[in-house]
Amino acid sequence: MSESKRKALSFEAIKALSESEAEQELEWLAEVISAADKAYHGDDAPDMSDADYDALRKANTAIEALFPHLRRDDSPTLRVGAAPSEKFAKITHSVPMLSLDNAFSAEDVYEFVARIRRYLGLPSDAAIPLTAEPKIDGLSASLRYEEGRLVHGVTRGDGAVGEDITANLKTIASIPQRLEGNHIPSVVEVRGEVYFPRSEFEALNQRQSEAGGKQFANPRNAAAGSLRQLDVEITRSRNLAFFAYAWGELSDDLSRTQFGAVARLSDMGFTINPLMQVFEDVESLLRHYDKIEGQRASLDYDIDGVVYKVDDLDLQRRLGFVSRAPRWAIAHKFPAEKATTLLEAIDIQVGRTGALTPVAKLQPVTVGGVVVSNATLHNEDEIARKDVRVGDTVIVQRAGDVIPQILGPVLEKRPEGAEPYEPVTVCPVCGSHAVREQKDGDKEDAIRRCSGGMICAAQVVEQLKHFVSRNAMDIDGLGEKQIAAFFEEGAVKTAADIFRLQERDEQKDRGEKLRNQDGWGATSARNLFAAIRERRSVELHRFIFALGIRHVGETTAKLLARTYLSFDALRQAMMTAKEVGSTSWKDLLDIDGIGEVMAKSIVDFFTEPRNEEALTDLLTYVIPQDAEAAQTDTNISGKTVVFTGKLEKLSRSEAKNQAEGLGARVSGSVSAKTDILVAGPGAGSKLKKAQELNVKTLTEDEWIDLIAQ
Numbered sequence: 096m097s098e099s100k101r102k103a104l105s106f107e108a109i110k111a112l113s114e115s116e117a118e119q120e121l122e123w124l125a126e127v128i129s130a131a132d133k134a135y136h137g138d139d140a141p142d143m144s145d146a147d148y149d150a151l152r153k154a155n156t157a158i159e160a161l162f163p164h165l166r167r168d169d170s171p172t173l174r175v176g177a178a179p180s181e182k183f184a185k186i187t188h189s190v191p192m193l194s195l196d197n198a199f200s201a202e203d204v205y206e207f208v209a210r211i212r213r214y215l216g217l218p219s220d221a222a223i224p225l226t227a228e229p230k231i232d233g234l235s236a237s238l239r240y241e242e243g244r245l246v247h248g249v250t251r252g253d254g255a256v257g258e259d260i261t262a263n264l265k266t267i268a269s270i271p272q273r274l275e276g277n278h279i280p281s282v283v284e285v286r287g288e289v290y291f292p293r294s295e296f297e298a299l300n301q302r303q304s305e306a307g308g309k310q311f312a313n314p315r316n317a318a319a320g321s322l323r324q325l326d327v328e329i330t331r332s333r334n335l336a337f338f339a340y341a342w343g344e345l346s347d348d349l350s351r352t353q354f355g356a357v358a359r360l361s362d363m364g365f366t367i368n369p370l371m372q373v374f375e376d377v378e379s380l381l382r383h384y385d386k387i388e389g390q391r392a393s394l395d396y397d398i399d400g401v402v403y404k405v406d407d408l409d410l411q412r413r414l415g416f417v418s419r420a421p422r423w424a425i426a427h428k429f430p431a432e433k434a435t436t437l438l439e440a441i442d443i444q445v446g447r448t449g450a451l452t453p454v455a456k457l458q459p460v461t462v463g464g465v466v467v468s469n470a471t472l473h474n475e476d477e478i479a480r481k482d483v484r485v486g487d488t489v490i491v492q493r494a495g496d497v498i499p500q501i502l503g504p505v506l507e508k509r510p511e512g513a514e515p516y517e518p519v520t521v522c523p524v525c526g527s528h529a530v531r532e533q534k535d536g537d538k539e540d541a542i543r544r545c546s547g548g549m550i551c552a553a554q555v556v557e558q559l560k561h562f563v564s565r566n567a568m569d570i571d572g573l574g575e576k577q578i579a580a581f582f583e584e585g586a587v588k589t590a591a592d593i594f595r596l597q598e599r600d601e602q603k604d605r606g607e608k609l610r611n612q613d614g615w616g617a618t619s620a621r622n623l624f625a626a627i628r629e630r631r632s633v634e635l636h637r638f639i640f641a642l643g644i645r646h647v648g649e650t651t652a653k654l655l656a657r658t659y660l661s662f663d664a665l666r667q668a669m670m671t672a673k674e675v676g677s678t679s680w681k682d683l684l685d686i687d688g689i690g691e692v693m694a695k696s697i698v699d700f701f702t703e704p705r706n707e708e709a710l711t712d713l714l715t716y717v718i719p720q721d722a723e724a725a726q727t728d729t730n731i732s733g734k735t736v737v738f739t740g741k742l743e744k745l746s747r748s749e750a751k752n753q754a755e756g757l758g759a760r761v762s763g764s765v766s767a768k769t770d771i772l773v774a775g776p777g778a779g780s781k782l783k784k785a786q787e788l789n790v791k792t793l794t795e796d797e798w799i800d801l802i803a804q
């Protein structure tokens with residue numbers, strides 16, 4: 096298997112990684128994910144399935160969560176809208192936007208300075224003044240000014256090409272539209288970091304939660320989401336901010352030093368970081384590092400290290416770059432933040448499909464400026480492996496700024512009589528048996544599940560939350576919080592109850608009506624009822640996904656919709672597929688992408704009497720729209736098509752959808768089974784292979800003609 100064909104590590108394997116293995120894995124992931132993104136964007140068709148791609152991204156996120164300080168500057172998680180996007184125009188940076196090498200220890204910093212001296216041929220005691228400043232955890236952007244006027248603002252993208260987000264950047268108060276002062280070079284490209292001030296971030300999440308909207312995990316994600324808005328008024332409302340710390344193209348030098356150049360940027364109207372200073376030796380750099388780390392929690396922006404840069408710009412020029420990072424700068428990362436606290440209890444959370452997750456209840460402790468009082472313990476094997484016990488003092492790490500984790504107990508502090516954790520055998524919510532299923536072979540599933548199904552209140556609430564969620568029914572104004580409240584009150588016990596809410600409300604006394612309840616008003620109540628009514632007609636695949644059938648994610652829901660076309664047809668087929676060996680059962684298994692476990696779960700769902708009843712009730716309100724038939728009588732139906740090279744008239748997803756709508760199968764790689772290869776400019780190995788295999792090859796125009804017939 097070639098290196099790029101290697102798959103993502105499993106979660107189990109990730110948890111076992113050592114620090115240096117994790118570092119290597121992250122390096123590999125950054126490379127393959129970036130190559131896949133490029134391929135997807137147009138160089139060539141991706142030869143990776145969506146599932147493999149998602150798995151790589153998930154692995155990357157998981158490793159970063161376990162080793163936050165190892166997160167790379169070119170990490171896929173840092174790319175604005177790393178998902179290929181066609182929303183914003185691409186702009187090539189006139190000077191590439193580079194990343195920084197990392198230092199993780201004082202030794203690394205000494206070595207960095209020693210390397211510089213060696214490179215410049217200076218004696219080992221030569222003074223090299225360096226600047227030190229916080230590494231802002233935001234998103235970098237490049238702003239181009241011509242004759243003092245802002246002409247465009249671009250994301251970092253892959254460093255060479257970014258996205259034009261000028262309109263969004265113009266809404267940021269700390270980004271001047273015109274430069275101030277005299278002697279301004281005719282071309283100035285200012286680079287720096289867009290960030291979400293922490294105070295604004297908390298206010299945003301507060302507003303989001305009141306509106307039942309999604310919560311942002313951290314300020315950086317929120318900044319990324321806020322910048323990529325087509326509606327710039329949304330960006331404006333978020334009150335983002337910008338620190339200037341570097342530059343790209345300049346028609347004239349700004350200064351002879353880094354510090355002087357940044358001071359000039361300040362004179363031109365930019366905000367620069369007040370913690371930036373120049374130092375003559377490594378000891379002073381390290382003292383400043385400690386000082387900044389000490390202030391970390393009280394700053395109004397997230398930082399993840401301190402950046403050191405050679406102050407003398409002539410020396411910077413002489414030092415130049417190695418691959419994608421300058422020799423004259425380095426990022427000294429902060430270690431992952433840890434704290435110790437008391438494990439007061441282990442609670443069990445019940446998920447939508449009955450999965451029981453042990454959650455650590457902690458004596459609240461501040462880790463990196465955030466108060467942590469809960470942490471997932473994943474499953475009982477994990478608890479046993481770490482040997483954490485109620486009463487233990489445990490080490491908590493805030494991973495990736497989001498999910499707090501327990502690393503293990505401080506054994507010296509274990510109180511006498513602390514007992515190992517005893518797994519529960521009944522569901523704490525409904526009392527049904529809780530079991531670990533047998534997987535292939537004699538392995539047990541790591542997850543214990545409540546067998547109560549829909550008699551378990553916890554599962555019901557979680558199912559309802561899933562039902563209304565964004566990729567399912569997507570009912571505006573009806574989020575997790577509202578569902579939990581309606582359930583609690585007894586107003587919503589089944590999905591169908593949601594559609595009876597208005598009628599129920601109309602029968603209530605004035606004071607009891609929704610509009611008079613806490614958190615609601617006349618407008619929000621009216622809007623909610625309208626949003627619910629609106630969703631009585633819903634796309635078939637959303638409806639299927641909303642049902643929360645175990646193992647059926649969005650992709651499978653789409654597959655089922657495209658295959659069965661109407662909900663009635665699907666339901667009928669699943670009822671008859673109960674008969675193992677029946678044609679319907681075989682048809683179901685024949686669907687590319689549906690295996691036995693999934694098929695069984697789907698059939699079980701539809702044939703379970705309680706579900707049958709609930710569905711019949713729900714369908715008196717909801718009308719799933721018929722899916723568009725993949726056509727079977729077109730000149731490409733049943734054919735396997737591969738797209739490669741750059742498409743100039745159609746986007747990749749447009750071409751794929753059209754082809755699938757006309758009944759073709761779209762594949763990422765050329766094989767003997769390929770019927771048509773559509774090759775745009777820049778097509779390479781796939782075109783060659785297709786020619787060797789005598790596969791019919793079309794240009795994009797020929798393809799458009801073909802499907803127009």
Ligand code: IVH
Nearest residue numbers: 168193194195229230231235340341402421
């Ligand atoms: S200097 C040629 N200074 O870190 C080096 N970068 O790895 C130009 N960053 O993409 C970058 N704070 O997003 C520099 N004070 C700072 C920074 C900083 C954050 C980010 C920036 C860049 C990445 C470089």
